[in-house]
Amino acid sequence: QAVKAKTNFVPTKEDYQKVYNKIAETLEADDYDDGSYGPVYVRLAWHASGTYDKETGTGGSNYATMRFEPESLHGANAGLDTARTKLEEVKKLFPWISYGDLWTLGxxxxxxxxSGPKIPWRPGRIDGFAKDATPDGRLPDAAQGADHVRNIFYRMGFNDQEIVALIGAHALGRCHPNRSGFDGPWTFSPTTFSNAFYELLWNEKWTWKKWSGPKQLEDKKTKTLMMLPTDYVLVTDRSFKQYTKKYAQDEQAFFKDFSAVFNKLLELGVPSQQWASEPYELKTLEEQKA
Ligand code: DDH
Structure with missing residues (x-):
């Protein structure tokens, strides 16, 4: 009887809200980075999805192939084992959820x-196999320029406005010398989602950092913030810069566009017949307190 009940288990929105809540409980950590696993969860969700190639329909979030070598060892994925290991705590409690659903929900x-926007999210990704893993080189290389950024994101099916909106996720987190070689946070509040990335990019003066590491920029005023060469093209490229300016001036516009484009990113590579429901808007812990 018990076994039968388990096989027939069809999770509802309430079940996914429980998973969400558990993930939320794992975010805070005094002994990790700026006190939160949030930024590295966002990067995991993005790297699990951003391997998509619209021509071949391969890659994307469906099969969670970053669980396998060599994809787990790709240079771009350095450090994401931290997020995968932490999310195992949640997987243990909800073994029925697929890794693709778990990582994107993360x-x-x-x-x-x-404090970011609500992101519509729906379940339906399935676990694939090592043979589904994507080749190295599908994720962007921070040392390159606007052409490279366009090639990578056009391959996933995004336009210039969507590219600029997506990279605003760099409001969160930091670069780690032992992961990417780059060093430092983009904003003064790397655990708060905001339009600060664009504000700083647009308003501050940025100069090349003098150091022995990879080429990166620092803010002239405090020398504590950083920008990657690929971030900087968002204010130098003629097409990109109009959106950077808009998002620097209008956080609501950024939140609205980011919500739509992050949802689109997380759904790349998932066949539509696999979706188990319409997108949910899950509640924050704060909203559930009321
Ligand atoms: Fe990023 N990112 N990213 N990024 N990213 C890094 C960290 C984080 C590029 C390079 C780097 C997106 C786009 C790009 C986040 C989210 C997103 C690091 C530092 C590098 C390097 C890694 C480390 O040392 O730990 C490049 C290049 C691009 C590009 O588009 C050209 C996008 C689209 C997103 C997204 O989420 C939509 C987040 C969050 C982090 C912070 C991670 C952390 O641990 O903190």
Whole structure:
């Protein structure tokens, strides 16, 4: 009887809210980075999805192939084992959820709990196999320029406005010398989701950092913030900069566009017949207190 009940288990919105809540409880950690796993959860959700290639229909969030070598060892994924290991705590409690659903929900939860916009999210990804893993080189290389950024994101099916909106996720988190080689946070509040990335990019003066590490920029005023070469093209490229300016001036516009484009990112590579429901808007922990 018990076994039968388990096989027939069809999770509801309430079940996914429980998973969300558990993920939210794992975010805070005094001994990790700036005190939150949120930024690295967002990066995991993005790297699990951003391997998509619209021509071949391969890659994307469906199969969670970052669980397997060599994808787990790709240079771009350095450090994401931290997020995968932490999310195992949640997987243990809800073994029925697929890794693709867990990792993408992790990104949604991290953004909402960091005061970001609501991100519609729906379940339906399935676990694939090592043979489904994507080749190295599908994720962007921070040392390159606007052409490279366009090639990578056009391959996923995004336009210039969507590219600029997506990279605003760099309001969160930091670069780690032992992961990417780059060093430092983009904003003064790396655990709060905001339009600060664009504000700083647009309003501050940025100069090349003098150091032995990879080429990156620092803010002239405090020398504590950083920008990657690929971030900087968002104010130098003629097409990109109009959106950067808009998002620097209008946080609501950024939140609205980010919500739509992050949802689109997390759904890349999932066949539509696999979706188990319409998108949910899950509640933050704060909203559930009332
Ligand atoms: Fe990013 N990102 N990212 N990024 N990213 C890094 C960290 C974080 C690029 C390079 C880097 C997006 C786009 C790009 C986040 C989210 C998103 C790091 C530092 C590098 C390097 C890694 C480390 O050392 O730990 C490049 C290049 C691009 C590009 O588009 C050209 C996008 C689209 C997102 C997204 O989420 C939508 C987040 C969050 C982090 C912070 C992680 C952390 O641990 O903190």
């Amino acid at each position: 990104g949604v939860c991290a953004i909402q709990e960091a």
